[in-house]
Amino acid sequence: MRTEYSTRPREQITALLRKERRYLSAAEIYALLRKSRSKVALSTVYRTLGLLETKREVSQRVDEHGESTYVSCAPTHHHHAICRKCGKVEEVACEAMESFAGELRTHHGFELDDHAMEFFGRCAACK
Amino acid sequence: MRTEYSTRPREQITALLRKERRYLSAAEIYALLRKSRSKVALSTVYRTLGLLETKREVSQRVDEHGESTYVSCAPTHHHHAICRKCGKVEEVACEAMESFAGELRTHHGFELDDHAMEFFGRCAACK
DNA sequence: ATGATTTTGCTAATCGTTCGCAAATTAGGG
DNA sequence: CCCTAATTTGCGAACGATTAGCAAAATCAT
Numbered sequence: 001m002r003t004e005y006s007t008r009p010r011e012q013i014t015a016l017l018r019k020e021r022r023y024l025s026a027a028e029i030y031a032l033l034r035k036s037r038s039k040v041a042l043s044t045v046y047r048t049l050g051l052l053e054t055k056r057e058v059s060q061r062v063d064e065h066g067e068s069t070y071v072s073c074a075p076t077h078h079h080h081a082i083c084r085k086c087g088k089v090e091e092v093a094c095e096a097m098e099s100f101a102g103e104l105r106t107h108h109g110f111e112l113d114d115h116a117m118e119f120f121g122r123c124a125a126c127k
Numbered sequence: 128m129r130t131e132y133s134t135r136p137r138e139q140i141t142a143l144l145r146k147e148r149r150y151l152s153a154a155e156i157y158a159l160l161r162k163s164r165s166k167v168a169l170s171t172v173y174r175t176l177g178l179l180e181t182k183r184e185v186s187q188r189v190d191e192h193g194e195s196t197y198v199s200c201a202p203t204h205h206h207h208a209i210c211r212k213c214g215k216v217e218e219v220a221c222e223a224m225e226s227f228a229g230e231l232r233t234h235h236g237f238e239l240d241d242h243a244m245e246f247f248g249r250c251a252a253c254k
Numbered sequence: 255a256t257g258a259t260t261t262t263g264c265t266a267a268t269c270g271t272t273c274g275c276a277a278a279t280t281a282g283g284g
Numbered sequence: 285c286c287c288t289a290a291t292t293t294g295c296g297a298a299c300g301a302t303t304a305g306c307a308a309a310a311t312c313a314t
Binding site for chain 2: 290293294295296302
């Protein structure tokens with residue numbers, strides 16, 4: 001039948017991610033849910049994250065220790081500005097990409113077809 | 128005495144990286160060296176990569192399977208244009224960063240202090 | 255409610271990476 | 285050169301995050 005079930009663990013994981021809006025590891029999500037008297041297995045966390053990633057509802061990032069972390073975000077193309085203090089992630093659009101594409105073409109003969117960017121600094125609240 | 132020795136394994140790993148100029152995993156480096164009748168232990172490859180990373184002589188990137196890969200590059204600030212066909216990595220400067228910084232400040236109140244970018248496409252040779 | 259199907263939870267397996275330590279290399283005097 | 289002290293290597297074991305297997309539980313459509 002190939003349907004997708006809506007279950008309690010999935011709802012809780014999704015809700016937590018939507019609430020936090022910062023990069024969390026599977027272990028952190030597991031720990032946070034466990035604290036709020038919800039018992040989800042770590043493997044379920046991993047599976048749900050994989051699912052959400054496929055649906056483009058979260059994006060994944062490997063942190064400085066090599067651990068995968070995940071944040072809830074829009075399924076459309078954008079980049080992330082990550083606050084170094086509180087971890088809050090903001091989505092930012094990129095219009096200025098043409099200038100880079102042009103630079104790459106003229107200086108390197110490189111035909112750009114995709115790009116990834118990350119910004120680090122202080123968010124409005126932490127500044 | 129706190130000196131740093133120059134050894135055969137280190138020279139070979141460094142030479143290989145400088146020759147290839149594409150992202151290689153520790154295992155790939157190990158395999159390539161082994162083929163050219165050089166016996167370096169995998170752990171030595173890892174240790175040397177860590178050393179080179181500290182010295183900013185290689186940069187590290189986690190590939191799509193979660194494996195760490197490394198490429199030889201300049202110690203100064205720049206970004207990488209990675210060819211999807213041959214894997215060749217080219218270093219590109221970024222002047223256009225002010226426009227992003229401005230956008231972040233005005234639209235998000237975000238104070239930018241660092242950024243990371245990657246470009247994907249076809250290099251001049253593969254186009 | 256019922257039954258087919260999807261998910262979960264648990265545990266064990268996987269696999270890249272790191273560690274520990276004895277043996278081998280290196281650098282630099284004598 | 286040769287010796288010694290210090291650093292590296294190589295090997296294997298240990299580690300830790302992620303994945304896989306499978307029986308039991310939850311979900312959905314009828």
